[in-house]
Amino acid sequence: xxxxxxxxxxxQGTMALMVLKTLxxxxxxxxxxxxxxxxxxxxxxxxxxxxxxxxALVRLEQEGSIASEWGVSENNRKAKYYRLxxxxxxxxxxxxxxxxxxxxxxxxxxxxxxxx
Amino acid sequence: xxxxxxxxxxxxxxxTAESRERDMRQEFESHMEMHIADNIGAGMSPEQARREAAxxxxxxxxxxxxxxxxxxxxxxxxxxxxxxxxxxxxxxxxGFATAAVLSLALGIxxxxxxxxxxDNLLVRSHxxxxxxxxxxxxxxxNRLDVDHNTVAPANYFDWKAQSxxxxxxxxxxxxxxxxxxxRHSEEIDAQAVTGEVLPLLGARTVRGRxxxxxxxxxxxxxxVISYRLWQxxxxxxxxxVGRTVQVNARxxxxxGVLSPDFYFHTRSTDIWLTLGLKASPExxxxxxxxxxxxxxxxxxxxxxxxxxxxxxxxxxIELEHxxxxxxxxxxxxxxxxxxxxxxxxxxLILLGAVTLLLGVACANVANLLLxxxxxxxxxxxxxxxLGAAPARLxxxxxxxxxxxxxxxxxxxxxxxxxxxxxxxxxxxxxxxxSVEVSFDSRIVIFSFALALITSIAFGLAxxxxxxxxxxxxxxxxxxxxxxxxxxxxxxxxxxxxxxCSVALLAGAGLLFRTMIGLQNVSPGLDAxxxxxxxxxxxxxxxxxxxxxxQFFADAVQRMAQLPGVRSAxxxxxxxxxxxxxxxxxxxxxxxxxxPGEGIxxxxxxxxxxxxxxMGIPIIQGRDFSYADDLTSTPHRFIVNEAFARKNFxxxxxxxxxxxxxxxxxNPMGEIVGVVGDVREGALDQEPAPTVYYIHSHLAYSQxxxxxxxxxxxxxxxxxxxxxxxxxxxxxxxxxxxxMATVVxxxxxxxxxxxxxxxxxxxxxxxxxxxxxxxxxxxSVVQRTREIAVRVALGAEPPCIIRMVLGNGVxxxxxxxxVGLGGALLLSGVMKSMLYGISPHDPLAFTAAPxxxxxxxxxxxxxxxxRAAKVSPMEALRNE
Numbered sequence: 001x002x003x004x005x006x007x008x009x010x011x012q013g014t015m016a017l018m019v020l021k022t023l024x025x026x027x028x029x030x031x032x033x034x035x036x037x038x039x040x041x042x043x044x045x046x047x048x049x050x051x052x053x054x055x056a057l058v059r060l061e062q063e064g065s066i067a068s069e070w071g072v073s074e075n076n077r078k079a080k081y082y083r084l085x086x087x088x089x090x091x092x093x094x095x096x097x098x099x100x101x102x103x104x105x106x107x108x109x110x111x112x113x114x115x116x
Numbered sequence: 117x118x119x120x121x122x123x124x125x126x127x128x129x130x131x132t133a134e135s136r137e138r139d140m141r142q143e144f145e146s147h148m149e150m151h152i153a154d155n156i157g158a159g160m161s162p163e164q165a166r167r168e169a170a171x172x173x174x175x176x177x178x179x180x181x182x183x184x185x186x187x188x189x190x191x192x193x194x195x196x197x198x199x200x201x202x203x204x205x206x207x208x209x210x211g212f213a214t215a216a217v218l219s220l221a222l223g224i225x226x227x228x229x230x231x232x233x234x235d236n237l238l239v240r241s242h243x244x245x246x247x248x249x250x251x252x253x254x255x256x257x258n259r260l261d262v263d264h265n266t267v268a269p270a271n272y273f274d275w276k277a278q279s280x281x282x283x284x285x286x287x288x289x290x291x292x293x294x295x296x297x298x299r300h301s302e303e304i305d306a307q308a309v310t311g312e313v314l315p316l317l318g319a320r321t322v323r324g325r326x327x328x329x330x331x332x333x334x335x336x337x338x339x340v341i342s343y344r345l346w347q348x349x350x351x352x353x354x355x356x357v358g359r360t361v362q363v364n365a366r367x368x369x370x371x372g373v374l375s376p377d378f379y380f381h382t383r384s385t386d387i388w389l390t391l392g393l394k395a396s397p398e399x400x401x402x403x404x405x406x407x408x409x410x411x412x413x414x415x416x417x418x419x420x421x422x423x424x425x426x427x428x429x430x431x432x433i434e435l436e437h438x439x440x441x442x443x444x445x446x447x448x449x450x451x452x453x454x455x456x457x458x459x460x461x462x463x464l465i466l467l468g469a470v471t472l473l474l475g476v477a478c479a480n481v482a483n484l485l486l487x488x489x490x491x492x493x494x495x496x497x498x499x500x501x502l503g504a505a506p507a508r509l510x511x512x513x514x515x516x517x518x519x520x521x522x523x524x525x526x527x528x529x530x531x532x533x534x535x536x537x538x539x540x541x542x543x544x545x546x547x548x549x550s551v552e553v554s555f556d557s558r559i560v561i562f563s564f565a566l567a568l569i570t571s572i573a574f575g576l577a578x579x580x581x582x583x584x585x586x587x588x589x590x591x592x593x594x595x596x597x598x599x600x601x602x603x604x605x606x607x608x609x610x611x612x613x614x615x616c617s618v619a620l621l622a623g624a625g626l627l628f629r630t631m632i633g634l635q636n637v638s639p640g641l642d643a644x645x646x647x648x649x650x651x652x653x654x655x656x657x658x659x660x661x662x663x664x665x666q667f668f669a670d671a672v673q674r675m676a677q678l679p680g681v682r683s684a685x686x687x688x689x690x691x692x693x694x695x696x697x698x699x700x701x702x703x704x705x706x707x708x709x710x711p712g713e714g715i716x717x718x719x720x721x722x723x724x725x726x727x728x729x730m731g732i733p734i735i736q737g738r739d740f741s742y743a744d745d746l747t748s749t750p751h752r753f754i755v756n757e758a759f760a761r762k763n764f765x766x767x768x769x770x771x772x773x774x775x776x777x778x779x780x781x782n783p784m785g786e787i788v789g790v791v792g793d794v795r796e797g798a799l800d801q802e803p804a805p806t807v808y809y810i811h812s813h814l815a816y817s818q819x820x821x822x823x824x825x826x827x828x829x830x831x832x833x834x835x836x837x838x839x840x841x842x843x844x845x846x847x848x849x850x851x852x853x854x855m856a857t858v859v860x861x862x863x864x865x866x867x868x869x870x871x872x873x874x875x876x877x878x879x880x881x882x883x884x885x886x887x888x889x890x891x892x893x894x895s896v897v898q899r900t901r902e903i904a905v906r907v908a909l910g911a912e913p914p915c916i917i918r919m920v921l922g923n924g925v926x927x928x929x930x931x932x933x934v935g936l937g938g939a940l941l942l943s944g945v946m947k948s949m950l951y952g953i954s955p956h957d958p959l960a961f962t963a964a965p966x967x968x969x970x971x972x973x974x975x976x977x978x979x980x981x982r983a984a985k986v987s988p989m990e991a992l993r994n995e
Contacts, residue, residue: 032147051174055182080143
């Protein structure tokens with residue numbers, strides 16, 4: 001497996017996870033709102049290129065984790081609202097567990113050596 | 117299923133890319149606006165706000181590009197990557213790849229080959245519109261135990277007059293004619309048909325037309341020819357319609373050419389002629405059942421209705437005409453059944469056999485893949501931990517399976533391509549006579565579907581099963597000591613392989629025994645060095661019996677003079693070669709038989725010295741002489757032992773007077789000789805009572821010459837032909853073959869299945885051996901440490917060998933028992949193929965497991981020996 005793919009998997013996985021989590025806690029939201037929310041939650045430690053959220057949204061929608069429909073935003077603009085589907089909820093639960101598992105493994109690698 | 121749904125959404129995503137991009141642009145712009153508004157709200161100047169937004173979002177094109185990548189490349193590019201990875205993996209394990217691909221290729225190849233033949237014969241529709249409405253109508257006779265008899269013309273006309281279930285009923289028969297264009301003539305296959313036959317079959321012409329109702333007469337002298345004859349003889353001549361040709365030396369006019377795909381009853385028919393059968397009261401007085409009958413059921417009628425209607429018509433005719441119809445009934449059978457009915461069992465057996473073989477091949481591949489995945493557990497676990505999604509890993513394994521499956525499928529297809537021609541060439545005539553067998557795109561599609569399904573089901577399923585166990589588990593665990601789910605599954609797969617192989621071996625054993633038995637049956641004649649060929653003389657040039665008799669007598673006597681020829685003669689029908697005439701016999705001094713209980717006999721007409729030439733012993737009396745071969749001499753007959761046994765038990769036969777119901781006048785004649793029995797239809801059938809005529813009193817214009825040479829009969833073809841041509845240069849010679857071939861063809865059916873089944877079972881045996889070997893070799897590697905510990909604790913090499921061997925033997929034993937059980941249950945269906953042995957023949961059923969066991973022992977011994985060589989120090993140090 002090449003490096004490119006590994007990065008892809010991890011990065012896309014993270015972005016998708018953040019989008020799913022945001023939709024779970026906030027309910028239906030348009031794309032811009034999701035991006036803003038992710039920035040806020042990260043305490044602005046994550047400087048998000050807003051453009052990078054679209055591929056994640058397209059992918060999640062194709063996978064059936066989220067669904068969208070056109071609506072009107074708080075200030076009367078036409079906007080596409082995304083919401084979590086049941087499959088998305090399951091996906092979120094699974095990915096959260098996997099993410100925790102993966103980080104704990106990595107953490108064990110990085111933890112001070114206790115001697116094998 | 118879920119994965120499939122997701123894949124579908126993805127693919128749909130590709131299709132609607134355009135509308136999605138429009139959506140995306142709108143969405144992007146609206147978000148941009150929102151951000152600008154937010155920025156202004158935060159106190160930026162409109163220009164600043166716009167610039168900041170542009171920075172934050174990046175360019176519209178870049179975003180669109182990345183979205184496109186996401187949806188399209190994600191699918192295609194990673195698929196490509198998986199493919200490369202799979203190919204590399206297979207290249208690195210050539211042994212594994214070869215074993216897996218070969219297993220699949222053999223399994224799939226055999227399946228496709230047999231499937232092709234089966235599909236052609238049993239499944240594919242015939243070239244007639246609404247073929248399901250077409251039926252053949254036969255006469256049946258319980259007392260004679262026949263249910264597919266040809267029909268008496270009088271009954272045929274009664275059926276036509278009394279039935280209402282059919283839109284048309286037609287009669288026909290297959291024969292040969294001498295066809296010529298004035299310069300050159302040849303014998304070709306012909307079909308004489310009543311006016312109904314071609315229209316009810318929906319025959320279409322490419323030139324001209326089929327027969328008109330006026331032409332439904334034996335004086336019409338018109339012909340319809342096959343596309344094949346039109347092309348090969350006339351080079352596709354556009355002026356074919358209206359052309360005059362010679363049929364049996366009489367001018368006929370060609371009125372039409374049938375479409376290329378048309379054939380009926382006999383595939384090699386090249387010319388259709390009018391039968392000109394007319395209903396008349398005299399028909400009833402003439403005995404003889406010789407007409408084939410085909411019919412089309414009315415669109416609103418059912419087969420069941422047609423059957424019950426014909427059954428009651430049959431009973432009525434039996435009551436009205438007991439003198440001809442006592443014990444005779446009617447059998448209505450779908451056309452397809454009629455054409456392939458006899459070979460159905462055989463094909464189904466072969467289909468079952470290839471399914472077993474395919475099962476073995478699949479189990480083998482699954483086994484190999486499972487071993488490979490178990491070995492790769494750690495690698496997969498590491499990649500999982502590094503962030504590869506499980507779905508991604510599964511897809512990769514899937515790619516590998518598919519690569520294997522398609523390679524195996526392609527190779528199998530190539531194998532089948534070669535095999536089908538061989539099979540058809542080898543196949544008994546009854547299998548291919550009536551139906552064409554070809555290889556088409558449907559078969560290719562079928563084979564690839566088979567390859568894909570096989571590889572996915574048997575490659576991926578075990579992988580998923582193996583992976584279902586926690587991947588992380590594999591990371592922590594010492595994989596070497598784990599036995600795991602995979603192992604148990606692999607045991608079962610090997611057991612399955614062994615079971616299928618045993619069943620196949622047992623089936624092959626049964627057929628093999630039958631073959632040996634048939635080859636040892638004495639045919640009743642000496643077929644060595646006898647050449648046979650058929651000649652018919654046209655009525656036009658040989659109008660009287662004397663002329664016909666004279667010609668054949670001259671020809672035979674000249675042939676007998678040829679150097680290298682021991683003797684020569686001729687007969688109306690060869691034994692073992694399909695049909696022969698049969699009729700009733702009356703014995704002088706006995707009351708005439710009651711209707712339906714007459715003395716039946718097969719009738720042959722021969723020239724002098726037939727028995728000597730064929731090596732048929734003369735038991736009593738004498739052979740015919742040329743003095744008998746004159747129309748002026750009284751009737752004299754020779755009968756076979758079966759006839760004598762049946763009709764004159766314990767009485768002297770010679771000198772008895774009999775009359776044979778063959779012509780209009782059938783005077784009593786003396787029996788002058790008794791000859792040995794010859795098996796009639798096939799070697800596994802009892803010889804039929806037979807009466808031999810001398811040619812002069814039953815002067816067939818078509819006879820089969822039999823010439824016994826001193827050595828190879830093939831060398832007599834040219835000299836005998838030149839004798840015929842010196843007598844009559846226009847007579848074609850056809851069906852040249854040796855008598856040995858004729859005899860061999862009678863057990864072609866068993867031979868064909870035996871060869872195929874033997875091939876299948878040996879292949880299965882080989883695969884099962886690979887399976888056992890692979891499993892044990894792998895488990896030895898896995899258990900190296902355990903074995904090392906045992907050796908360190910004092911286990912001797914024989915003990916280790918016994919341990920590993922025991923493992924293999926245990927699997928082989930379970931598999932054998934299961935396989936034997938299955939074979940015992942299934943072998944009943946082979947009953948009709950067997951001769952002289954029971955379907956539960958003890959020899960076949962002990963040889964099969966014994967053979968398998970020997971192979972299994974050998975396959976287990978190799979890894980066992982390796983296990984015994986494990987050096988404890990080295991193995992443990994490697995930990």
